Amino acid sequence: MNAIEALVGEFARLPGIGRKTAQRLTYHLLRGSRDDARRLARAVDRVAAEVRVCGACANLSDMDPCEVCRSPRRDPALLCVVEEASDIPAIENSGNFGGLYHVLGGRLSPLDGVGPEDLNIRALFRRLGDSVREVIIATNASVEGEATATYLQRLLSSAADVRVTRLARGLPVGGDLEYADGVTIAEAFAGRRDM
Numbered sequence: 471m472n473a474i475e476a477l478v479g480e481f482a483r484l485p486g487i488g489r490k491t492a493q494r495l496t497y498h499l500l501r502g503s504r505d506d507a508r509r510l511a512r513a514v515d516r517v518a519a520e521v522r523v524c525g526a527c528a529n530l531s532d533m534d535p536c537e538v539c540r541s542p543r544r545d546p547a548l549l550c551v552v553e554e555a556s557d558i559p560a561i562e563n564s565g566n567f568g569g570l571y572h573v574l575g576g577r578l579s580p581l582d583g584v585g586p587e588d589l590n591i592r593a594l595f596r597r598l599g600d601s602v603r604e605v606i607i608a609t610n611a612s613v614e615g616e617a618t619a620t621y622l623q624r625l626l627s628s629a630a631d632v633r634v635t636r637l638a639r640g641l642p643v644g645g646d647l648e649y650a651d652g653v654t655i656a657e658a659f660a661g662r663r664d665m
Contacts, residue, residue, distance in 0.1 A: 474500070526597075528573035528590050530555040538562075538571060545569045547603045551594065551622065553577045553610060557647040561608065564655035569606075572597060577609055577618040586621065594622075595629065604633040606662060610646050623665035635662040 471479070474496060481492035499507045523529075524536035531537060538544060538558070548569025552558060555573050574589045598605070607622055609615035619636055626634045638661025647655070 527571045528555070528575060528593065529558055529571060543568065546601045548606065549594075549597065549602050549604070550606045550608050552608050552647065553615065553618070554648075557608065557610075560647045560650055561655055561659075564652040564659065566656045566659045567606075569604075574609075574618070577612075577614040578621055579614045589618075591622070591625070595625075598626075598632060602632055604635060606659075607634065607636045607665065608647065612644055619665070627665075634665045636665050637662050 477496045477499070478489070478492045481487055481495050482489050484492075487495070499510065520532040521530050522532070522534060524531050524534055524539055526535045526539040529536040529538060533540070545568050548567070549572055550561065550567060550569055551572045551574060552561070553574050553576060558571055558573070561567050561571075572590070572594050574591065574594075576584055576589055578584060578586065578589070594605075605622075605626055607619045609619045609622075623634050623636070626632060637658040650658075
């Protein structure tokens with residue numbers, strides 16, 4: 471396989487990138503300067519070498535604990551539970567949440583073989599202590615996200631003395647947090663409800 475086909479193949483492995491888009495990206499890099507291609511390669515190498523999972527919340531960062539967990543301005547009494555680390559920037563960009571996060575690392579999906587033991591749920595319960603007064607469940611508005619939210623609500627209600635809320639339906643059903651705009655996320659936070 472030649473170098474061009476190898477790069478097309480690697481781009482095509484990325485989520486949401488089909489073969490035609492992978493070819494466009496490859497040829498875009500080839501038309502640009504070699505410095506642009508090298509800068510991209512260095513950025514990918516750096517991410518692979520330096521980014522790790524935060525030991526506190528499971529966010530992705532080049533620091534442990536991550537920037538959010540180490541910030542003294544964050545309210546440790548509010549804990550927002552998200553499916554993936556990629557959901558955090560969308561919430562942060564809304565500017566309406568000043569608490570901490572907990573990343574589940576997925577969502578319940580029995581058809582895909584993902585059960586509660588595959589998610590970062592035990593670590594969530596370890597984080598619940600005297601300081602956490604509210605857990606905001608911010609899973610996606612999909613069938614799997616709703617099942618995950620309901621499962622967590624039942625566990626948290628029976629095991630912890632904490633308020634459990636869910637983001638309001640300002641988010642489109644079937645949409646992902648990482649693609650929602652700041653206003654939509656802000657309204658979802660403002661309209662959150664007890665579970």
